Amino acid sequence: MTQKIVMKVQMNCQKCQTKALTVAAEANGVNFVGLEGAEKDKVVVIGDGVDAARLATTMRKKVGHTDIISVAEVKKGN
Numbered sequence: 791m792t793q794k795i796v797m798k799v800q801m802n803c804q805k806c807q808t809k810a811l812t813v814a815a816e817a818n819g820v821n822f823v824g825l826e827g828a829e830k831d832k833v834v835v836i837g838d839g840v841d842a843a844r845l846a847t848t849m850r851k852k853v854g855h856t857d858i859i860s861v862a863e864v865k866k867g868n
Contacts, residue, residue, distance in 0.1 A: 792838050795860070796860045797833050809853050811825070811833070813847070822834070832859065833849070
């Protein structure tokens with residue numbers, strides 16, 4: 791099941807954004823990582839079987855305060 795996870799992460803500088811993307815990309819099953827939002831404060835992760843709670847915990851430990859905004863299944867079109 792492919793899912794899209796959107797998390798709001800407290801990032802104060804460019805280095806923090808790079809760190810957040812690196813941490814998210816290292817998680818198992820991740821296919822895509824990107825930034826969203828006007829302030830580039832939302833990390834979007836798309837992948838198969840990604841554990842959202844574990845990813846959020848890892849982000850809190852390594853980057854900063856993290857909130858899970860949404861977890862949704864991605865539907866593939868035919």
